[in-house]
Amino acid sequence: HVNDNSRSRSPPLVTPAANPIVEGIPPPPSTATASLFEKPSSGTVPGLTPGATTDHERIFASNIAQAEQEQTGYPFPSTGELNNRLFTESEGNSPLWGATTSLNQPKPQAIPSPSPSILKHQDPRPVKETMSQLPAVPEHVSSYSRLRKASTASRKLSFSRAEWTIETAEQGNGGLRNAVRSATDAGVLDELMWVGTLGMPTDALEKYTRRDIAEKLEDEYGSLTVFVKDGDFDGHYTHFCKTILWPVFHYQIPDNPKSKAYEDHSWIYYVKLNQAFADRIAKHWKRGDSIWIQDYHLLLVPAMLRKLLPDAQIGFFLHIAFPSSEVFKCLAPRKELLEGMLGANLIGFQTDEYCRHFLQTCSRILCVEATPEGVQLEDRFVNVGTFPIGIDPTSWDKRRKAIDVERWVDTISERYQGKRLIVARDKIDSVRGIRQKLLSYELFLNTYPEWADKVVLIQVATSTTEQPELEATISDIAMRINSTHSTLAHQPLVFLKQDLAFPQYLALITIADALMITSLREGMNLTSHEFVYCQDGRCGDKGFGSLILSEFTGSASVFGDHALLVNPWDYRQCSEAIHTALTRGGEERKKIWEELHRAVLKNSTANWVKSFNETLSRVWNEQSSREIMAVPRLSVSRLTERYRQSKQRLMIVDYEGTLASWGSPRSIILTTPQRAITTLTDLTDDPNNIVYVMSSRMPEEMERLFRQVNNLGLIAENGCFVREPNCDSWTHLADKVHVKNWKASVSNILAYFQARVEGSWIEERHCSLVFHHGSAEDRHVAARSAAECAGNINDACANLDVHAVPVEGALIVETTHTNKASAAELVWKWVLAAAEKKEEAVKPDFLLVVGDNREDEPVFRWANKLQSSKAVDYAMTVTLGSRSTEAKATLTQGVTGVLSCLQQLAASNGQAKLPLR
Numbered sequence: 015h016v017n018d019n020s021r022s023r024s025p026p027l028v029t030p031a032a033n034p035i036v037e038g039i040p041p042p043p044s045t046a047t048a049s050l051f052e053k054p055s056s057g058t059v060p061g062l063t064p065g066a067t068t069d070h071e072r073i074f075a076s077n078i079a080q081a082e083q084e085q086t087g088y089p090f091p092s093t094g095e096l097n098n099r100l101f102t103e104s105e106g107n108s109p110l111w112g113a114t115t116s117l118n119q120p121k122p123q124a125i126p127s128p129s130p131s132i133l134k135h136q137d138p139r140p141v142k143e144t145m146s147q148l149p150a151v152p153e154h155v156s157s158y159s160r161l162r163k164a165s166t167a168s169r170k171l172s173f174s175r176a177e178w179t180i181e182t183a184e185q186g187n188g189g190l191r192n193a194v195r196s197a198t199d200a201g202v203l204d205e206l207m208w209v210g211t212l213g214m215p216t217d218a219l220e221k222y223t224r225r226d227i228a229e230k231l232e233d234e235y236g237s238l239t240v241f242v243k244d245g246d247f248d249g250h251y252t253h254f255c256k257t258i259l260w261p262v263f264h265y266q267i268p269d270n271p272k273s274k275a276y277e278d279h280s281w282i283y284y285v286k287l288n289q290a291f292a293d294r295i296a297k298h299w300k301r302g303d304s305i306w307i308q309d310y311h312l313l314l315v316p317a318m319l320r321k322l323l324p325d326a327q328i329g330f331f332l333h334i335a336f337p338s339s340e341v342f343k344c345l346a347p348r349k350e351l352l353e354g355m356l357g358a359n360l361i362g363f364q365t366d367e368y369c370r371h372f373l374q375t376c377s378r379i380l381c382v383e384a385t386p387e388g389v390q391l392e393d394r395f396v397n398v399g400t401f402p403i404g405i406d407p408t409s410w411d412k413r414r415k416a417i418d419v420e421r422w423v424d425t426i427s428e429r430y431q432g433k434r435l436i437v438a439r440d441k442i443d444s445v446r447g448i449r450q451k452l453l454s455y456e457l458f459l460n461t462y463p464e465w466a467d468k469v470v471l472i473q474v475a476t477s478t479t480e481q482p483e484l485e486a487t488i489s490d491i492a493m494r495i496n497s498t499h500s501t502l503a504h505q506p507l508v509f510l511k512q513d514l515a516f517p518q519y520l521a522l523i524t525i526a527d528a529l530m531i532t533s534l535r536e537g538m539n540l541t542s543h544e545f546v547y548c549q550d551g552r553c554g555d556k557g558f559g560s561l562i563l564s565e566f567t568g569s570a571s572v573f574g575d576h577a578l579l580v581n582p583w584d585y586r587q588c589s590e591a592i593h594t595a596l597t598r599g600g601e602e603r604k605k606i607w608e609e610l611h612r613a614v615l616k617n618s619t620a621n622w623v624k625s626f627n628e629t630l631s632r633v634w635n636e637q638s639s640r641e642i643m644a645v646p647r648l649s650v651s652r653l654t655e656r657y658r659q660s661k662q663r664l665m666i667v668d669y670e671g672t673l674a675s676w677g678s679p680r681s682i683i684l685t686t687p688q689r690a691i692t693t694l695t696d697l698t699d700d701p702n703n704i705v706y707v708m709s710s711r712m713p714e715e716m717e718r719l720f721r722q723v724n725n726l727g728l729i730a731e732n733g734c735f736v737r738e739p740n741c742d743s744w745t746h747l748a749d750k751v752h753v754k755n756w757k758a759s760v761s762n763i764l765a766y767f768q769a770r771v772e773g774s775w776i777e778e779r780h781c782s783l784v785f786h787h788g789s790a791e792d793r794h795v796a797a798r799s800a801a802e803c804a805g806n807i808n809d810a811c812a813n814l815d816v817h818a819v820p821v822e823g824a825l826i827v828e829t830t831h832t833n834k835a836s837a838a839e840l841v842w843k844w845v846l847a848a849a850e851k852k853e854e855a856v857k858p859d860f861l862l863v864v865g866d867n868r869e870d871e872p873v874f875r876w877a878n879k880l881q882s883s884k885a886v887d888y889a890m891t892v893t894l895g896s897r898s899t900e901a902k903a904t905l906t907q908g909v910t911g912v913l914s915c916l917q918q919l920a921a922s923n924g925q926a927k928l929p930l931r
């Protein structure tokens with residue numbers, strides 16, 4: 015990676031847990047975590063949950079096993095046997111499928127709440143110093159701790175000297191891994207490197223062991239390891255990611271009095287880990303590399319990298335949901351998180367909804383301009399887009415052919431002969447909605463008792479972290495369902511608190527009659543895609559099953575109404591959906607399934623990687639070409655030379671901020687500085703020049719401002735009105751009826767915000783409304799309100815073809831139909847038509863556009879295009895200051911620079927004398 019400069023731009027993928035892992039390490043030094051590292055007993059696959067742990071689970075697990083045994087006569091193994099058999103069968107053959115949660119490596123120290131020691135890190139003093147200030151420890155305690163220290167030390171020794179091997183990890187984002195694998199197989203990615211942590215504690219490893227592991231991972235597995243302290247990892251992942259970001263991004267605001275979610279002590283670990291990733295990547299980055307950062311664990315990395323590598327091509331993809339701005343607002347470091355993401359060139363989301371939420375949140379919290387394409391920052395544009403992830407049909411075809419799958423199809427079919435199967439596989443996590451699903455299922459059994467002995471819900475519940483309260487609640491409901499609705503020969507719910515081996519999972523979703531997903535929120539949900547793909551009717555009379563899907567998943571936007579969309583909190587609706595799924599006729603099921611299947615194929619993983627990658631590279635090129643660094647300073651002498659050589663010229667110059675500094679919007683006697691008047695007069699005196707001034711001001715103001723200049727064309731209200739030189743009447747470009755209608759809707763929104771910002775006021779122009787907040791008492795509050803106001807208008811009025819654009823001290827609301835460029839186009843037509851009429855038709859061969867803000871950008875774009883399409887020989891577009899722009903050149907001396915440049919042009923043809931210096 016480091017030495018090869020010739021490689022193509024395939025992205026190193028940054029993920030918090032690299033997929034190759036280090037395994038076979040004895041218990042780590044801390045007694046608190048030792049049990050997590052115990053070698054699994056024989057007959058289990060390393061890392062798979064080794065069985066029930068709490069009393070509750072023990073009772074529940076044995077209950078199911080007992081129930082299964084009691085139903086003798088069936089060849090189906092008990093849960094325990096099944097478990098062992100599965101584990102044995104999958105040995106040495108790690109499943110390669112999607113979002114599995116079984117662990118074949120030591121778990122990270124992931125416990126539900128952070129250890130109290132986490133707070134120690136808040137103290138900037140070294141630990142030793144802090145310890146020495148503690149009161150003396152009683153003798154018996156200190157000898158105990160000496161003993162503990164000794165045993166810890168010996169464990170550390172054996173840990174650090176232990177043999178190790180590298181195995182494929184099963185945890186992490188399986189969907190992402192499959193996507194990258196399939197893209198590589200399909201030749202979409204030809205070279206890539208993963209960047210991640212080991213996913214296990216590493217403090218106890220000797221330096222040389224860490225080095226050896228990192229070297230092997232880099233050389234043989236194309237993976238770059240980021241080492242962080244165990245405590246930092248814990249603070250980052252267990253606390254900040256899992257108790258703050260994860261719930262909030264899934265609309266769960268931890269606002270109960272016991273919640274520590276908003277104490278910011280874990281923020282420093284989040285920053286630290288993100289910085290460690292950024293530093294590691296920056297060190298290895300070479301020109302031509304593209305960096306793709308994955309998911310909510312690394313929201314700050316894009317900006318950290320941008321600082322280290324200003325020109326790098328950086329993409330960011332969020333796999334989980336992005337909440338509404340009202341929810342995101344609750345996060346204490348909300349600004350930092352958004353700014354972190356905005357370091358990327360492209361930010362991708364799973365659905366349009368998350369995309370919209372992000373744009374709105376940026377506009378409201380950061381007060382920046384957000385367009386449907388992305389976010390305009392002061393010096394850069396960041397593209398934002400939707401890239402729904404999917405599954406890889408090719409690899410699924412291969413896996414389905416495995417002999418194990420067929421065997422399991424037979425076993426499960428035989429076991430549940432004559433029954434209708436509803437299946438589900440979820441992580442035990444409150445956002446996955448298992449509780450809501452079981453309650454709905456219970457309601458279904460109560461409402462339709464005739465189904466009680468004909469249907470079985472098999473719920474596979476995987477877990478990586480302990481969630482005792484949730485698990486207890488779920489177990490209670492599960493027990494209640496089975497104790498109420500079971501008979502000696504039938505049990506309507508099979509609840510497996512363990513993951514399945516891959517062939518079993520495949521078999522299960524192949525023969526099921528329905529899949530039920532009730533996530534309260536979820537980024538995508540690939541289980542539903544996997545289910546649909548496997549329901550192709552290849553399995554006897556089974557197939558074309560129904561998909562019951564929470565409307566709060568990303569997959570709901572992929573499948574739309576072809577799925578039975580449900581609100582998981584509406585138990586009645588969910589129960590009815592179960593009934594519909596079980597009673598639908600064969601023809602109907604097939605027809606619906608075909609639509610679902612089409613959606614799965616359309617969203618294949620290879621397409622996902624390809625489209626993100628291609629978009630990233632395209633927007634990076636576009637953005638780079640707009641970067642101010644790449645925009646040269648205007649060479650006035652060269653411009654003058656072209657001016658002198660040309661026969662017919664068109665010049666369009668912006669008014670405020672370009673020809674004159676910004677005037678007070680309320681000024682009644684608005685005047686144009688004499689120097690601007692003189693310059694314009696000198697230019698318009700030349701019969702070969704056509705000069706227009708453009709502004710957001712109203713036509714009557716423009717007339718007043720420029721009445722002293724003859725032969726001057728005017729563009730008012732940002733292109734809604736145009737007046738030809740020497741003409742008394744204005745041409746209206748905006749549709750009056752449309753303007754009247756949208757003004758009525760927007761006025762109320764503006765009035766609402768105006769009433770809340772002391773010192774702000776609303777100006778009504780002919781075709782636009784302006785919310786002036788530049789002289790508000792509290793500028794900061796005013797800017798935030800204006801941003802929020804813009805968000806509201808842009809959401810509410812999107813289909814009215816109106817948008818709100820923030821400018822210096824104001825928010826202009828205007829129609830999207832017209833802008834300064836539409837006026838410029840009309841001017842161009844007029845100029846060509848006039849040239850045609852002359853005896854010696856001379857088309858303009860010199861075009862100059864000068865402006866200073868966002869509203870001038872469309873005119874720059876238009877003029878540049880005229881030149882590239884060879885409609886004009888020479889076009890120069892010039893902007894002021896250091897914004898990102900599409901102009902070809904910049905002028906840094908502001909209004910003075912513009913005026914002296916224009917004076918130089920006029921003087922070059924003898925129209926004016928240059929002022930004495």
Ligand SMILES: O=P(O)(O)OC[C@H]1O[C@H](O[C@H]2O[C@H](CO)[C@@H](O)[C@H](O)[C@H]2O)[C@H](O)[C@@H](O)[C@@H]1O
Nearest residue numbers: 113186187188189333334403536537538539540
């Ligand atoms: O639990 P974490 O290690 O913090 O990771 C979060 C989850 O990542 C994966 O799911 C997310 O990405 C999937 C693919 O884009 C998407 O379908 C899902 O909705 C997202 O939540 C992973 O599959 C989960 O197991 C992780 O919990």
